[in-house]
Amino acid sequence: MAKNNVFITEEYVDEDVDVEKLEKILQEMLDYLKLKNVEVSVLLVDNKEIKKLNEEWRGKDKPTDVLSFPINEETPYGCKLLGDIVISVPYAKEHAKEFGNTFQEEMVRLLAHGLLHLLGYDHERSEEDAKIMFQKEKELISAVKDKI
Secondary structure, three states: OOOOEEEEEEOOOOOOOOHHHHHHHHHHHHHHOOOOOEEEEEEEEOHHHHHHHHHHHHOOOOOOOEEEEEEEEEOOOOOEEEEEEEEEHHHHHHHHHHHOOOHHHHHHHHHHHHHHHHOOOOOOOOHHHHHHHHHHHHHHHHHHHHHO
16 A cells, blocks of 8 residues: 655644654544545644634634645645645644543544545535535544544
């Protein structure tokens, strides 16, 4: 199987974030989805930065938990760039408490959610699309549950 490239950059550093573990989990998700020779970048930020990006790209003047920026382009070296996922670490911590998840579970949920957006899933198009996306998200999380 061709290797996938996963890059996680901590613009916002938090001692509770295990980058190596998250990279492995994202690799597992890509494998589960049978994606080969793809590249995904993840940027971990604070609420201020994600709010700025959310306003700039979606016209929403508020922080959010995760944003996805699909690229879906082939590179000259034969790898497909799926795109970038941006996660607000502080927002993830808030949501974890709110949803009764551990912080790690919430980070994995956000990785799955962001990845599905990169693949074209969109819960905001219609109720049916939301149902499909959230079912796929549960399936993806379940597939990596033993790594969390």
